Amino acid sequence: MRPPQTSDVTVAEPAPAGVNRHTVGARWKRSLRRHWQLYLLVIPPLAYFFIFKYVPMSYLVIAFKQYNVVDGTWGSPWVGWQNFESFFRNPAFWTLIKNTFILSGYAVLASFPLPIILALMLNEVRHRFFRKTVQMVTYAPYFISTVVIVSMIILMLAPRLGIVNKTFGLFGIAAPDLLGNPDYFRHIYVWSDVWQTTGYAAVIYLAALSAVDPGLYESAKVDGASRIRRIWHVDIPGILPVAMIILILSVGNIMAIGFEKVYLLQNPLNLAQSEIIATYVYKTGLLNADFSLATAIGLFNSVINVILLVLVNAVAKRLSGSGLW
């Protein structure tokens, strides 16, 4: 907290209520005196943000150093851009970039329209029980842990006893080894994600749909608009701003694709397509203990991500007039 500035004390001190001529400093003083308890309250959470969010940012300097435990963060020798250069020259560099972009681009494309369609369909349903059931059930997988989801995938796609392979077998087709072939990795990742999150994502659109002015439906009905036309001309414009925000956020987060599920789904056979930047950072940094290189890769990733978010936001603002900021 900034200490209150001492200016215009003469005006501020008597502080008659309602007088609007208070300077910034005097208002600070008044607020601190009257509401010191609020300022006390924010100290622990601010300490949290400082220690666990801002101090790590200062440790990013090791991306430009050759970190070693003996000299510590600040004492280790500077090496300039060397860590970045060695990452760019790494033969794996383009594969990592490509894998990361394709996997998350595919995930965004597949998981953006389906929740909208689900919400629009649910919105047409009149049977309260049916609607409630579909909503509750499709929402549930969101709360299942990543470890469990991946375990389910592995069990169900297992070459010998997995239910998918058995089902193939019923039709006399020899099922491919879905987990062992890198070409299937992306589909497995993306569609299991769709299975898990569509119901959850639809909730936001349903909320937006419930805010649409009922008068619009009535007048559309009177004008003889069919259901499809009502959806097209009333529902879709109604949810467009929310859809825009969600699209911006997901495109803007393309480089920040979740480490957890990819790492769990990885196996030596599918690495060619499943190794992404986040898993590579983990392996370089914590398994190979090359802190500096891993930090440099992570920083490169975050910077690209921020640039993307700003760009996407600017484009969205220009096209639709609504952005994040």
Added chain:
Amino acid sequence: MVTTLRTRRDTQDDAVPSAVAQQPRRIKESPVDRVFLIAVYILLAVALIIVIAPLLYILSSSLSSPAAVSSGQVYLWPVDFSTAGYQALLGNQQIISGYVNSLIYAIAGTLISTTLTIMIAYPLSRKEFMGRNVIMALVLFTMLFQGGLIPLYMVVQNLGMLDTRWSMVLPQAVAVWQVIIARTYFRTAIPDELAEAAEIDGCGDLRFLWSVVLPLAKPMVAVIALMYGIFQWNAYFDALIYLKSPDLYPLQLVLRNVLILNTQTTGVTDVALQMERERMADLLKYSLIVVASIPVLLIYPFVARYFTKGVMIGAIKG
């Protein structure tokens, strides 16, 4: 939850009990609309089946006999109903300790996270709180940019929290979007006049928060706490990077070792027991999945009930 979504168009339909009775009141539906609506119902039913089938398969497998599972006879219904898998889990030290650890982390983590979230969200919702825009900007910035894996790891290391229970509950304690939801709720649900009246009556901010605001905000606090609880219960990544001692492992990490890495190293030297384990291994996996997901699936309807509102407020106004 449903009330918010339903109020608009259903009221007119629900008010009239039978579909026949309401016919005269509305414009007649065209055949195209009928077909469209039927298609919608069919598609939703398909969606329902797609979501339920895998869950049912797992549940059925977990309730089948070891032989039926390891020979692949189970589809969507239990074969040779048995609870052998669950009984085996009860005897597994590793899993019991994982369960206990996860409970500890979930409870402690929820307490810490919820408290910290309210402590920052409430002042940020008050107009009298100077500098709230700066603080909010600092908080929001961490959504956009973070130090990343290694720097955070170094902070945890420097604090001496590696391989302690603290590393499970502190580094990810506050989620920014929870702060946004809480702040928006405080702003919209607590009128400014109430705070002013309390101030005039000589009620301090802390007492006001404790005895007026929090009781009014109970539903929101409940949702935030439940969400933190579920996330804590489901988390494995922090445990993977910060914990070394197996006796501190939360259930999810134990699960990952058993289910995904297939390493069941409980130090079993008894050969007969080991053989039995092998035979049980497949069944055990299904039972484990169920046991690990049950607490979350029990809690989730309560979250769902209020969550719509929370998400809506957060999404639209945040």
